[in-house]
Amino acid sequence: MYKLKILVSLLLWQGAIYAQNPKKILLKNATIIDGEATVKPRIGSVLIENGKVKSVSYVPMKDISSQTKVIDCTGKFITPGLMDAHVHLGTADLKNLKRAHATTDSIMGNLLKHGITTVRDMAGNAPFLAECKRKVQEGQVAGPEIFYAAQFAGSGYFKKIGNGRDGGVDLGNSAWYRAINSKADVKPAIASAKKAGVTGIKIYADLSKELILEITNEAHQAGLLAWAHGAIFPSKPMDVAKSNVNSMSHANDLVFQQIKGDTIEIGAAWAQLYKGLKLDDKVRDQLLLEMKKRGTFLDPTVFHAENNKMVNAVLITRRANELGVKIVTGTDWIYPTKNESVPLLDEMKLLLGKCGLSPLQVIEAATWNGALVTGLKDRGLIRVGKRADLLILSSDPLVSLNAFERPEMVIKQGKVAVSSARL
Structure with a gap:
């Protein structure tokens, strides 16, 4: 019975998170850690649409659609899942x-x-x-x-x-x-x-x-x-x-x-x-x-x-x-x-x-x-066209890998699957 309650709670939690998902998400002003070790991290923004990375910009983005949910990631870090x-x-x-x-x-x-x-x-x-x-x-x-x-x-x-x-x-x-x-x-x-x-x-x-x-x-x-x-x-x-x-x-x-x-x-x-x-x-x-x-x-x-x-x-x-x-x-x-x-x-x-x-x-x-x-070329990097499996971290993983212990947000195929912050 205890395990059943855990499972029901998990499903309710998942449903509540997924219900919040807009069609487009803009992660703004984060330090982007691309996933390829030779790429230097830079502050920029990531636009997600239809489960994929639509754009990665290192300059201020203009003409943001009113249907886009903007998440200010100033001081935060984005990595691939x-x-x-x-x-x-x-x-x-x-x-x-x-x-x-x-x-x-x-x-x-x-x-x-x-x-x-x-x-x-x-x-x-x-x-x-x-x-x-x-x-x-x-x-x-x-x-x-x-x-x-x-x-x-x-x-x-x-x-x-x-x-x-x-x-x-x-x-x-x-x-x-x-x-x-x-x-x-x-x-x-x-x-x-x-x-x-x-x-x-x-x-x-x-x-x-x-x-x-x-x-x-x-x-x-x-x-x-x-x-x-x-x-x-x-x-x-x-x-x-x-x-x-x-x-x-x-x-x-x-x-x-x-x-x-x-x-x-x-x-x-x-x-x-x-x-x-x-x-x-x-x-x-x-x-x-x-x-x-x-x-x-x-x-x-x-x-x-x-x-x-x-x-x-x-x-x-x-x-x-x-x-x-x-x-x-x-x-x-x-x-x-x-x-x-x-x-x-x-x-x-x-x-x-x-x-x-x-x-x-x-x-x-x-x-x-x-x-x-695993033969997958659609994920693992923060690049245009890649699957939007992304993590938002509250501290710098290049300083301490402990930043991965509790991701502030987990985005899976463009949907917010886990979040410690309100969207």
Whole structure:
């Protein structure tokens, strides 16, 4: 009953906010942080119309329509909406779908309140995620837009984890959790995943380098992206990079490249790591330069690594940034259901404080890079024609990232979704 009351309150709150939305909104006199790190912030105004950025002006705007709602943002800061590029919203116990949706709806509302307007879900129950996505798009639930993956792995992996989750689905034999044992499995599996609405294939474990390459090529031919773990045992990280995947997750996993041999055994590799495997700088740089050459994004999940005492993640991410590898902010962490702090901010702070990114680079990682790694070119920047997913902050995020903790206003697709101020 308590959770039901929360859900009803959330829906009423969302309806009240959306009812205030005018057709045009002018955000006037704010410091605009574009989303691309090389663009210097400037004071200007942003006109929103039909869910998109209609104009960005750095001179006083004239002839404002009487139908335009003008919001004075003097002393405030505008950034693109944030993106968590590594979440898992569809991996909870799904035996009771009503309860699972109530919990996830609360999580999604909290994501939006904290300025997260888009997420890349890195594998879960596709029908469940499709329903979550639909409810958000139709305005039934407040939350970010969801793009999700199908997880491909060898049959040995699925046998190891068993069938005790995902609502009783036979893992390894669904469109979203698929066992791949030969090249002949790949094309029909890709077709099935695409029908399930995925944006990308998550290449996960127990796959040879030949199968990784086959999956990546077939995914790209089908118009899907290929997202991989940094190490896909028994394949090494360099095998993954050379397959032309779009992103590699978990910077800590890249250390396994230096283990001798053409393949790596998962148990032995982790045993070496826990004994204090020292990072080989030459091997690390060879791998990172290969990623840079191929335009492979690094999804380092340093907050996850720090919480699990994986010290190499920070060292590898710092060097990746120095070498010009594009970085995205992903957490792979549990999100709270209530209005509590979110791990994305912790990830951003670690990228700034320990990994050497500048504040503008961190914001780029959490906006434009997050969009690009998901195949989205319609958001992540404050430019004419881009989707109007915007945050209004009351303090300067270039001075302190804590400015993102409580956005004063969250605008999603041109509509005010969250506001602490009266319009």
